[in-house]
Amino acid sequence: NAGVTQTPKFQVLKTGQSMTLQCAQDMNHEYMSWYRQDPGMGLRLIHYSVGAGITDQGEVPNGYNVSRSTTEDFPLRLLSAAPSQTSVYFCASSTVGRSSGYTFGSGTRLTVV
Amino acid sequence: EDKVVQSPLSLVVHEGDTVTLNCSYEVTNFRSLLWYKQEKKAPTFLFMLTSSGIEKKSGRLSSILDKKELFSILNITATQTGDSAIYLCAVPQPSGTYKYIFGTGTRLKVLA
Numbered sequence: 001n002a003g004v005t006q007t008p009k010f011q012v013l014k015t016g017q018s019m020t021l022q023c024a025q026d027m028n029h030e031y032m033s034w035y036r037q038d039p040g041m042g043l044r045l046i047h048y049s050v051g052a053g054i055t056d057q058g059e060v061p062n063g064y065n066v067s068r069s070t071t072e073d074f075p076l077r078l079l080s081a082a083p084s085q086t087s088v089y090f091c092a093s094s095t096v097g098r099s100s101g102y103t104f105g106s107g108t109r110l111t112v113v
Numbered sequence: 114e115d116k117v118v119q120s121p122l123s124l125v126v127h128e129g130d131t132v133t134l135n136c137s138y139e140v141t142n143f144r145s146l147l148w149y150k151q152e153k154k155a156p157t158f159l160f161m162l163t164s165s166g167i168e169k170k171s172g173r174l175s176s177i178l179d180k181k182e183l184f185s186i187l188n189i190t191a192t193q194t195g196d197s198a199i200y201l202c203a204v205p206q207p208s209g210t211y212k213y214i215f216g217t218g219t220r221l222k223v224l225a
Binding site for chain 1: 117147149154155156157158161201203211212213215216217218
């Protein structure tokens with residue numbers, strides 16, 4: 001049981017480049033989300049999904065797109081990378097009624113230069 | 114505005130000390146509060162608290178919720194170097210059970 005798998009673990013982008021952060025879970029969780037973690041800011045919600053085909057914006061969605069074509073996968077796309085998007089990104093999943101909140105992936109450290 | 118505030122921001126102690134971490138919240142339609150431990154990578158779940166005054170305990174860690182005063186504390190007794198981590202608390206947003214508001218975390222360092 002792999003849990004939540006994120007790739008890549010590290011990435012350096014140039015300003016203006018685009019890329020996709022991959023997230024997959026094998027626990028059949030309905031709920032998936034993307035957070036970014038910045039020093040002094042805590043974890044902030046970017047986008048989330050309550051099931052395949054359903055996505056919605058979180059607290060800081062600008063510059064990011066998501067899609068949820070399957071229960072397992074929830075990729076995060078950076079459309080045109082900016083230095084302000086330098087951060088650590090976490091994907092997380094949960095299921096209805098679960099009393100332990102999220103299962104987090106191991107994170108992607110992204111640097112935009 | 115809904116918010117979660119943790120204190121202190123950072124803490125340095127010696128092995129064997131007892132520490133108390135604080136999490137206060139202002140969230141409408143409060144349902145639960147969660148504590149996570151984050152070492153080098155992903156946060157891992159510690160406790161979920163829903164009822165006031167009932168202590169959750171796991172080994173040297175314990176946590177309690179005060180719904181009247183809108184806060185929770187996480188206690189760690191007989192600290193060890195392996196307790197060094199960022200401790201996060203989170204509260205579900207009013208608009209969604211699985212949309213969490215996270216505090217900024219308390220960075221704990223335990224010296225040998």
